[in-house]
Every structure is written in C-alpha cells, then in structure tokens.
Amino acid sequence: MVTIETLKKRKSRRFSSDRIKVFLFLIPAAVLLLVFLVIPIFQCLYYSLFNWNGMGPAEDFIGIINYKKIISDNVFLRALGNTFAIVGLSLFVQLPLALFLAIMIGRGIKGRAFYRTVFFLPYVLSETITAVMWRILYNPDPSRGFINAVFQAFGWKMQDWLGNMNLVLFSIFIVLTWKYIGFHMLLYITGLQNIPRDVEEAALIDGVNKRQMLTYITLPLLGGTIRTSAYLSVLGSLQVYAIVWIMTKGGPVNASEVLSTYMYRFSFVRFQLGYGAAVAIVMLIISLIFSVTYMSITRRTEHIA
Amino acid sequence: MKKILTLTLVAVFMVSMLLMGTSCKGAEEEPAAPAEEPAAEEPAPEEKEPVTITWWHIQTEESQKAYWQDLADRFMDANPHVTIEITVMENENFKAKMTTVMQTGEVPDLFQSWGGGTMNAQVEAGLLKDITDKLAEDGFADTISPGALGVYSYNGRNYGVPRDMGMVGIFYNTELFDKAGVTAPIATWADLLEAVDKFNAAGITPIAEAAGDKWPAAFSWEYLVTRIGGQAAFDAAANTRTGSFTDEPFVQAGYKLLELVDADAYQDGFLAATWGDAATIMGNGEAAMNCMGQWGPGSYRENSADGKGIDDKLGWFPFPMVEGGAGNPNDALGGGNGFVVGKDAPDEAVDFLKFMLTVEEQDKQTELGMGVPVVKGATVEDPILLQIIEGRDKAEYLQLYYDQYLPPAMGSVVNDIVQGIMAKAMTPEEACQMLEDSAVENIGPRK
Numbered sequence: 027m028v029t030i031e032t033l034k035k036r037k038s039r040r041f042s043s044d045r046i047k048v049f050l051f052l053i054p055a056a057v058l059l060l061v062f063l064v065i066p067i068f069q070c071l072y073y074s075l076f077n078w079n080g081m082g083p084a085e086d087f088i089g090i091i092n093y094k095k096i097i098s099d100n101v102f103l104r105a106l107g108n109t110f111a112i113v114g115l116s117l118f119v120q121l122p123l124a125l126f127l128a129i130m131i132g133r134g135i136k137g138r139a140f141y142r143t144v145f146f147l148p149y150v151l152s153e154t155i156t157a158v159m160w161r162i163l164y165n166p167d168p169s170r171g172f173i174n175a176v177f178q179a180f181g182w183k184m185q186d187w188l189g190n191m192n193l194v195l196f197s198i199f200i201v202l203t204w205k206y207i208g209f210h211m212l213l214y215i216t217g218l219q220n221i222p223r224d225v226e227e228a229a230l231i232d233g234v235n236k237r238q239m240l241t242y243i244t245l246p247l248l249g250g251t252i253r254t255s256a257y258l259s260v261l262g263s264l265q266v267y268a269i270v271w272i273m274t275k276g277g278p279v280n281a282s283e284v285l286s287t288y289m290y291r292f293s294f295v296r297f298q299l300g301y302g303a304a305v306a307i308v309m310l311i312i313s314l315i316f317s318v319t320y321m322s323i324t325r326r327t328e329h330i331a
Numbered sequence: 332m333k334k335i336l337t338l339t340l341v342a343v344f345m346v347s348m349l350l351m352g353t354s355c356k357g358a359e360e361e362p363a364a365p366a367e368e369p370a371a372e373e374p375a376p377e378e379k380e381p382v383t384i385t386w387w388h389i390q391t392e393e394s395q396k397a398y399w400q401d402l403a404d405r406f407m408d409a410n411p412h413v414t415i416e417i418t419v420m421e422n423e424n425f426k427a428k429m430t431t432v433m434q435t436g437e438v439p440d441l442f443q444s445w446g447g448g449t450m451n452a453q454v455e456a457g458l459l460k461d462i463t464d465k466l467a468e469d470g471f472a473d474t475i476s477p478g479a480l481g482v483y484s485y486n487g488r489n490y491g492v493p494r495d496m497g498m499v500g501i502f503y504n505t506e507l508f509d510k511a512g513v514t515a516p517i518a519t520w521a522d523l524l525e526a527v528d529k530f531n532a533a534g535i536t537p538i539a540e541a542a543g544d545k546w547p548a549a550f551s552w553e554y555l556v557t558r559i560g561g562q563a564a565f566d567a568a569a570n571t572r573t574g575s576f577t578d579e580p581f582v583q584a585g586y587k588l589l590e591l592v593d594a595d596a597y598q599d600g601f602l603a604a605t606w607g608d609a610a611t612i613m614g615n616g617e618a619a620m621n622c623m624g625q626w627g628p629g630s631y632r633e634n635s636a637d638g639k640g641i642d643d644k645l646g647w648f649p650f651p652m653v654e655g656g657a658g659n660p661n662d663a664l665g666g667g668n669g670f671v672v673g674k675d676a677p678d679e680a681v682d683f684l685k686f687m688l689t690v691e692e693q694d695k696q697t698e699l700g701m702g703v704p705v706v707k708g709a710t711v712e713d714p715i716l717l718q719i720i721e722g723r724d725k726a727e728y729l730q731l732y733y734d735q736y737l738p739p740a741m742g743s744v745v746n747d748i749v750q751g752i753m754a755k756a757m758t759p760e761e762a763c764q765m766l767e768d769s770a771v772e773n774i775g776p777r778k
Contacts, residue, residue, distance in 0.1 A: 079740065081433045082456035165608070166600030189543070189603035191754060277543060278602040279747075279756040294430065297452075297739040 067310070074304035079297045092304035101280050102305070105288040108195055112202065112284065113263040120203045121210055121252075121259055128214030129244070142215065146208035153205070157272035160201045164188050164273075188274055191281035198282055201269055206262065210255045217251030218244070253324050260320070264313055285309050379412040382677040385439040387418045388670075389425045395699050406686050413679050433458065440676035441683070444491050444669055446482035447735035448742060453671070459490040460672045465681045466492070475688065478729035479705040483669055491671030492684050494693070495702025497625030498665030498723045499550050499732075501651075502715075505644045507535050507619040516648030518660075520558075520587065523651045527596045530619050538591070539618035540601040541609035542753050545746035546734055551591075551622050552749045553733050554650040554664050555584035561658035562728040568770065569737060572778050576767040577760070580657070585752045585759025587653065592753055602754050610634040616641050622650065624666065625703050625719050647715045649722055663726035666735055667702055737773075744769040 074092055078084035096102050131141040148156065164187035165171030174184040187197040221244065229243050245252075267286035270276060276283035276291065283291075289309065293302025386403070390396050396419055403415040418439070420428060425443060432438055438458045444450050453459050466472045466489055472480065479496035483489055501517070508515050511533040513526045530537035541547040556565060560580025567574025568581070591597070598604070598612055607630075612618045614635025621627060632640035652660040670687075672680055686692070693704040697711060703719055704711065711717050723729060734742030748762035757765070771777070 079452060079738075080430055081452050081458070082436075166603075167598075167612075170611075186600045186603070189600040191602075191756065194603070274603060275543070275545075277545075277750060279751045279754045281756075291743070294427075295739075296743045297430075 070303045070306055073300050074307050076300040077298075078300035080299040081297075084300065088300075092301050093308070095301065096304055096308060101283060102288060104280050105276075105283040105285050108282065109264060109266075109284045111195060112199060112266060113260050115199050116202070116206075116259045116263045117256060119199075120207055121255060123203070124207045124210035124255070125214050125248075125252075127207065127211045128218060129240075131215075142212070145211055148205045149208040149212075151205070153268035154272060156201065156205050157269045160204075160269075161188070161273050164197060189278060191278055194274055194278065194282045198270055198273060201273070202263075202266065205269070206259070210259065213251055213255045214248065217248045221247045257320060257324075260316060261313065264309070264316070285312075381412045381414065382679050383414045383416060384441060384677065384680045384683060385416045385418070385673075386670075386683075387420060387425065387439045387442040389420055389422050389443045390701065391419060391421050395701055398695065398699055398701075402687060402692065403683075406683050409686075410679065410682070413683075415683065438673035438675075440673045440680045441670045442673065444483070444671040445666060445731075445735045446491070446493070446669060447666075447731045448738045449735065450483065450490060450671055451485045452738060454485045454490055458674050460674050460676050461488045461490060462672050462681050463487075463489045465678060466685075471685050471688075474707055476705045476707065476724060478723065478726060479667065481729075482666070482731050483671065491669050492688060493667055493669035493705045494688060494696065495625075495669070496665060496667035496705045496723060497703035497719050498649075498663040498726070498729070499554065499622060499624045500647050500649050500719065500722065501620050501622055502613070502627045502631075503620045503646045503648070504613070504616055504618070504641055505646050506616065506641075508646075511535055511619065513619075515646055517651050518648075520651050520653045524590060524594055526619075527591065527594045531595055536598045536612065536618040537594075537596045537620060538598075539609040539612045539621045540597040541604045541606040542597075542601050542750050543603040543608070544606045545750050546732070547606050547609060547623065548753060549734060549746045549749040550624075550664065550732070551650075552584050552588050552752070553730070553745070554622070555587045555653065556580050557662050557664055557728075557730055558650065558653040558658045558660075559583050559587070559656040561656070561662065562730070563657065565730065568767075569774065572770075572775055575777050576770050577763045581763045581766070582759045585762055588749070588752055589755075589759070592755070602750070606630070607634055611636075614640040616644075625716070628715065629700060645715065647718050659727065661722075661725050662728040662730070663722055664730050664732060665723055665726075666732045667705075741766070741769045741773050 073084055075087060075089055076084040077086040077088045127145060131138045163172045166174055166186045166189060168174040168178040168184060177184045185193060188194050226243060229239060265286055266284055270282055270284050271287050274282045276287040289302055289305040292298045292305060388399055390399060400417060403417060407413055407415055436458060476496060479493040483491040483493055503515055511529045513529050517523050517526055527537040564578060564580040568576045568578060598618060609621060610630040611634040613621045614631035628642065628645060670684060688706050690706055690708050693706045693709040697704050703716060711720060733745045744766055748765055751757040752759055752762050
C-alpha cells in the first residue's frame with residue numbers, strides 16, 4: 027500500500043510539473059487562436075443579431091430576424107443550390123475524371139512526367155489570374171474570345187458563355203475543374219504509388235481481369251486517398267469565391283451566385299454587415315455539419331473495412 | 332477534427348477580423364454631432380500652433396499624384412505651421428480601407444468622396460465635420476457651381492467640396508453615324524429606337540453596354556426615370572417618401588429599357604460585359620454609342636487596341652428626351668470626385684481645399700485629365716468637356732447617380748435590378764417592388 031501511494035504521489039508530482047510546462051508552451055498559440063479565431067467568431071455571431079451597416083457602433087438589435095430573412099430569401103436559396111451543384115459536380119465529375127487521369131498516367135506511360143506537369147500547372151496559378159484569363163477566353167466576340175473563335179472555325183453555334191444565365195454556372199464549373207483537377211490527380215497518383223506491387227501481382231496470379239483489378243484491388247486500396255480528396259473537394263467547393271466573383275460577380279442576375287459571393291455582396295457591397303455576419307454563421311454551420319457527418323461516416327466505413 | 336474546425340473557421344475569419352475593431356470603441360465614443368462643435372473663432376495668435384493635416388486621395392496616376400504633392404508642398408510653403416501628410420491609395424483599396432476606418436472612427440482630415448448616400452451615412456455616424464460656415468467666408472462657396480457643391484451637402488450643411496463634377500450623356504462615333512445615315516444629336520426616344528434599327532441594318536452594333544458591371548447599365552434606367560418622372564418622381568420616392576419606387580415612372584423606365592433590349596441594341600454578351608469590355612468595343616470603333624459619364628473618352632483610349640481610341644471622331648449629346656415625360660430635357664444625371672473633411676480636422680484643412688479650388692489650380696487639374704472643373708470661370712478647351720460643363724450648368728435638376736445618392740444598401744439594389752430587367756429575369760414591376768422593399772428598410776415606410 028505505502029509503495030503504491032508514494033508511486034502515485036511521485037507520478038502526480040511529475041504530472042503537474044509537466045502540465046505546467048505544457049500549459050506554458052501552449053499559451054502563445056492559444057492566445058493567437060483565441061484572438062484571431064474564437065473571439066471573432068463570437069463577435070460575428072453577436073453582430074449577426076443586429077441591423078448594422080458597419081459605421082459607428084451596432085445598436086439596432088433585431089434578434090434572429092437576419093436569419094429568418096436569409097432562409098426566406100430566394101437569392102440565398104439560389105446561392106445555396108448553386109453551391110451544392112458545384113459540390114455535386116466536383117464529387118461526381120471532377121474527382122472521377124481526376125482518378126481516370128491518375129490511372130492513365132500514373133504508371134508506365136511514356137512522357138508521364140510531362141503529362142503530370144501539364145495537368146498540375148493550372149493548380150499553381152492564382153485564382154485571380156485563372157479567372158481573368160478565362161474571362162478573356164470566354165469573351166463572346168470571336169475576334170477576342172478564343173473559345174468562340176474555335177467554335178466559329180468549326181461552324182458550331184457560338185455561345186455567350188458568361189452572359190447566358192443557363193450556361194454560366196457550367197462555364198464556371200469548367201474553370202474550377204481545369205484548375206483543381208491536377209491537384210486531385212496528384213493525390214491519386216501518390217495513392218496509386220503506395221499500393222504494394224505484390225498485392226497486384228498476387229491478384230494477377232489469381233487471374234483477375236483489368237476491370238476486377240480496378241474494382242477489387244485498386245479502388246479499395248485507394249480508399250483513404252479518395253476520402254481525403256473528396257473531403258478537400260467539398261470544403262473547397264463550399265467556399266469557392268474568387269473565381270466566381272472575378273468572372274461574373276455572381277451574375278447575370280444571381281445565376282452564378284454562391285454562398286461566399288452572397289456573403290460578400292451583403293457585407294461589402296450593400297454594407298449590411300449584420301446580415302453578412304449572419305450569412306457567415308450559416309456558412310460555418312453548413313461546413314461544420316458536413317465535416318462532422320463526413321468524419322463519422324468515413325470512420326464507420328473504415329471500421330467495417 | 333481540429334483541422335476541420337480551423338478550415339471552416341478560416342471561412343469567417345476575414346469577416347470577423349473586420350468586425351473586431353468596433354468592440355472596444357462604443358464606450359469611448361460620445362455621440363458626436365458635428366454641427367454642435369464649437370466653431371468659436373479665436374483671434375489668431377501671434378505664433379500659430381503647428382498642425383498636421385492627413386490627406387487620403389486615390390489619384391495613383393503618376394502626373395496626377397505628383398500634382399497633388401506639389402499642391403501640398405506649395406500650401407506648406409505658404410503656411411509654415413502646416414504639415415500635410417499624403418496617403419495615396421488605389422480606388423478599391425481605398426474603399427476597403429474606409430470600411431475599417433469608419434468603424435474605428437479615426438478618419439483622416441481630408442479624404443476622397445463621391446458625396447451622396449455614403450457621405451450621408453458618414454455624417455450620421457458623426458465622422459465628418461460641418462464646414463458650411465467656413466466655406467461661406469470670403470464668398471468662396473459662390474465661386475463653385477452650386478449643383479456640384481450640393482452633392483456634398485446633407486440637410487443643407489456642407490461636409491466637403493467637389494473638385495470634379497460631370498454628367499452622363501451619350502458618346503457617339505461620328506464615322507459610324509455617317510455610315511448608317513443617322514444624324515446626331517438624337518433628341519427623342521423614338522429617334523433613338525429608329526437609329527438602333529438603322530445601325531442594325533448597317534451591321535453596326537448600336538450601343539456598347541456593360542450590364543455585367545451593372546452600374547453602366549443602371550445609368551440608362553436612371554436617366555429614363557429622370558426623363559419620364561422628373562425631379563418630382565424621384566424626390567417623392569427617395570426623399571420625402573410621399574411616393575414609392577413602384578410609381579409609374581420607375582416601372583415605365585424599365586419597359587423603355589426593354590424596348591432597347593428587344594430592338595437588339597446591345598452587343599452580343601452585354602449581360603456579362605464589364606465596363607472595360609464595353610470601352611474596348613467603343614474605343615475600337617465597333618459600336619456607335621455609349622451612355623457614360625465624363626471619363627468615357629479616357630477609358631475608350633485606354634481600352635482600344637491601338638491605345639488611341641476614337642478621339643478624332645467622338646461626339647457627345649445629352650440623353651434623349653422621352654416623349655410626354657414629366658422631366659425637363661435639361662435635367663441631368665451626374666457625379667464626380669471631391670474631398671470631405673474628417674471630424675477632427677483643423678480649420679487649415681478647409682483653407683487647403685480653398686487653395687485647391689482656384690481657377691488657376693482647376694485649370695491645371697483639367698490639363699492633367701482629372702475631371703470636369705467646378706470653379707466658375709475655369710478654362711476648358713476640349714469641345715466635349717465644354718458640352719458636358721454646359722449641360723451640367725444648364726441643368727436645374729442635377730441628380731447624383733442613384734447608387735451614390737441612395738444609402739449604400741439601396742444603391743446596390745438599383746444596379747442589381749437593372750441587370751435583372753435587361754436579362755428578363757424579372758419584370759419591371761417585380762424589379763421596382765424589390766427596390767421599394769429596400770427603400771422601406773433603408774429610408775423608411777411610405778408616408
């Protein structure tokens with residue numbers, strides 16, 4: 027008994043001195059986090075309860091009216107729909123395409139470093155440069171816009187890429203895919219390289235064909251990478267901003283409005299900062315819900331696997 | 332999990348950052364009513380206290396920037412006790428910076444302003460200084476074009492001065508007019524529609540429009556309201572609130588605009604076009620007309636393929652009159668640049684503004700292409716500029732662009748709805764209802 031007691035004491039003493047050290051080392055980071063992340067979020071929450079134009083102190087307390095207005099605003103619903111459309115397209119078009127590219131050039135192919143560089147290059151460009159460049163490419167006048175010039179040369183019907191309200195979101199999605207496909211491709215290539223050769227060889231000896239190899243060997247072993255890339259893709263899509271704002275400002279007539287441009291419009295174009303803060307909180311909640319659900323789902327599947 | 336939190340929190344990080352500044356401010360700020368500031372004129376002491384004037388302007392162009400510096404240097408030489416500290420900012424940076432400055436309440440002594448709703452909101456927040464009395468000294472206020480000075484007043488008190496004030500009108504390409512057999516000026520709406528048909532028949536884009544940037548397109552709608560309803564309609568809707576934005580002139584203006592859309596008056600893709608895009612077409616001589624403010628010709632030059640634009644074949648006439656409209660054909664829509672005075676500015680700041688606005692200095696500013704002079708008797712040689720000044724001074728009702736005049740929240744709605752009408756995403760009635768809803772929220776209910 028005595029020995030155990032002293033052991034415990036000794037242990038706890040060491041523990042407490044450790045704890046102080048840990049605490050001391052954490053202070054700078056914690057302060058930064060508190061000042062620049064935690065407090066602002068609560069301030070944002072606070073301001074979202076006011077009708078406030080950003081000038082002078084916020085005084086006109088209106089409770090949750092901002093949130094009620096958000097939910098009943100058709101433009102917000104449109105922005106939400108567009109954002110989810112981009113999320114969906116990214117998941118079900120962009121990622122499979124990236125995977126396809128990765129499998130095509132991941133191994134063996136001649137000049138694969140070249141292809142890898144070409145597909146990855148757009149990711150290195152800043153979003154602003156990408157958006158400005160594509161604005162020029164999309165110019166409806168064939169003497170200035172390259173894409174319509176090609177269409178004209180082939181005798182196809184020229185399109186008003188960014189001015190047609192039914193086409194604009196698709197046009198923007200092409201740019202997003204062009205820019206981000208290389209990044210996901212690179213993730214998959216790395217994932218593919220980590221699949222042990224002997225597993226595949228064993229499967230080959232067992233006589234699998236190419237399709238079976240893909241569905242039973244490659245994809246399951248790539249699971250972790252796919253989960254990461256899907257996660258990054260969804261969060262990125264939820265927050266897409268610069269490309270949309272520079273190319274269309276969410277227009278024409280909100281046809282390409284997404285959550286972040288909606289938030290920006292109300293905060294810094296219309297100067298309804300209280301309302302903008304409420305939109306920011308809604309975005310935060312959506313991202314949080316997604317993250318938490320996604321984590322719990324993927325963790326569960328990991329257990330099953 | 333921590334990573335996710337970080338990622339999501341970053342999304343709201345920027346917004347929150349901007350909001351931070353205000354937290355500790357409420358307590359220390361007294362309800363500062365600029366009008367109540369002791370304007371006591373003490374007898375000038377022998378030795379003048381040294382004062383510093385902070386001045387923010389947005390003229391980044393080399394020669395204009397140098398001119399402002401030179402002006403400040405000369406003022407400091409003449410007034411040794413004054414130091415002027417200049418901060419030069421690019422337009423968009425300036426606007427972004429102002430949003431934070433407005434919250435801290437630490438405004439510069441002199442800064443760029445376009446007058447109107449934004450300035451009014453600054454006055455309401457107690458950030459500007461009433462300089463009406465100081466301007467009236469020595470009859471200085473009378474040397475400035477009254478319409479222009481009025482843009483910098485709120486409830487009859489002046490908080491700043493204009494240095495440039497022009498009006499929106501139709502710039503046109505004389506060569507293309509000759510080619511299509513259209514005679515300028517186009518005086519009525521019916522003539523305009525007829526001209527559009529002639530241009531289309533001749534294979535020429537009638538009008539260069541920039542509905543992607545919204546505000547250029549909004550000019551046409553605002554002018555139509557001015558022509559159809561006159562000052563009375565806008566006053567009733569925006570100022571006295573005895574009327575509303577759903578009144579007939581506002582709706583009618585929308586339908587008139589649709590007549591142009593239906594007549595195929597604009598270039599392909601005008602809905603997504605930026606002002607730069609429209610200026611390119613105009614500068615390259617590919618479109619016949621453009622409804623724009625006094626800065627039009629400069630932008631045509633800058634955006635044209637050869638960098639020269641169409642200076643030699645450029646003409647200007649006022650916006651056409653709508654038949655049967657209640658407005659006066661001389662009424663004008665306009666705006667320009669000026670400086671407002673911060674709440675803690677010394678009197679010398681106003682003296683400096685007076686120093687800036689002499690005939691001699693305004694002539695120098697005109698020469699540098701800094702805008703349309705506002706001081707009476709300033710020398711102007713450019714024929715288009717002369718027409719614009721004449722038009723501006725002839726106007727009994729000079730309406731500041733709606734997006735500047737109305738509260739910031741409403742100004743943006745005006746721009747949005749005009750794009751909506753042109754895209755046929757909303758009817759003029761629906762569009763005007765949206766604007767009215769915003770007016771109820773930002774100005775007050777209809778009386």
